[in-house]
Amino acid sequence: MATETHGAEEGGLVFHPMDQFIVKPLMGGDKIAFYTPTNAALWMALAVLCVVLLLVLGTRGRAIIPSRVQSIAELAYGFIYKMVEDVAGKDAMGFFPYVMTLFMFIVFANFLGLIPMSFTATAHFAVTVMLALLVFVTVTVVGFVKNGAKFLELFWVKSAPLALRPILAVIELISYFVRPVSHSIRLAGNVMAGHAVIKVFAGFAAVSLISPVSILAITAMYGLEVLVAFIQAYVFTILTCVYLKDALHPSH
Template sequence: MASEAQAADKAAEGGSLVFHPMDQFIVKPLFGDGAVGMFTITNSTLWMGLAVLAIIGLMVLSTSRRAIVPGRMQSIAELAYGFIYKMVEDICGKDGVKYFPYVMTLFMFIVTANFLGLLPKSFTTTSHFAVTVVLALAVFLTVTILGFVKNGAGFLSLFWVSSAPLALRPVLAIIELISYFVRPVSHSIRLAGNVMAGHAVIKVFAGFAAIAAISPVSVLAITAMYGLEVLVAFIQAYVFTILTCVYLKDALHPHH
């Protein structure tokens, strides 16, 4: 916030536009000016904590009355539950349902962090690769370990496309192997990239608002982008979750 004020000052002094669209992603300590250590309470910590509180509020507090006829918040909690439960069941099958809490945890964290990140002045934790890579790696490692534990060496048949002609299979196996290891990369960059790009674009449009003549256009553009970002916030959480389910299905049923 201090940096934004400074940027505005500089813009006013220099009379030219100054964009700092990436400043919103800076991680800084919440208390004091020290360096960001491993256990420092930072703005990232704050917004992760708020996400936890929001999840508790939505999933625990709103359901505390256990109403047969649900209220608004309980309806949303039930909707989220049913949405992810059905997704896991449809994609992973009946035996995948026991991994439902893990998938639900991922979905709830991402969707909540995405939406909290859309609040003005907030910090978007899911716009950082450090966060999404951990999420994606967790899925990747879980799926890989689970695949070998459940199927043993049979998990490798995932790379051996038995429906292809025999001569093609080794080539396909290499391609499949590469695509398998690219999964966590695409999985994480897709989420962070989408969220980061949207927020940065909004900031750029906001920078144009300093010029009075085009500020109405700028405000309109921000509004439109914001609407799009609301959509992206949900869709990226959805995509991340559904891909998690698809990968989980590979671990449980590697034979196509």
């Protein structure tokens, strides 16, 4: 249970590290139907808004010498473009908008989640599992459409001795189906862990004796979380590219 009552002088330390992830309807009421605007919906919408602000409004000048916002947008574009080109290969450029969508959404959801009192959409398994499943389904479908039955060569390691190949095939098959699990839990887990740790330190700040240490620790964790927010978005995106490469060129 989340509550941990200490016999401290303030009457006990109270930890609710997971309360920040509660999904609430925005308009009041207590029913959450699938269409109810919730805080999750709000912060996802804000992520969309940020993408629009950066990539559409930021580039409306179409300036040859870019403004600051436009150069950030171009940087993001070049970053993902190069990633898709380098990791997934030139014939994967059709997936560039898709990969860019994933990256921009995750990176903005992560960063918006770092605003105090906000809601982190990517800390929810519902969101990350869906994202990972989208990638998984895309990769599987693309693999079979582009390569047909040859896609199964992905599980048949030609470089291994013949006797080992069936065993390796089983392992490869399992690892293939574990991909969406690790893909989603990595993102949600990292984000959730950081936010929960910050909340735990915030709980310690109630004791006046250790509150300076606690606040310092929160600051340090916050810095780390800013890094993690970007790196996890990067990792999610680059793994998507790796999986796409597997789908397009299945033979080892």
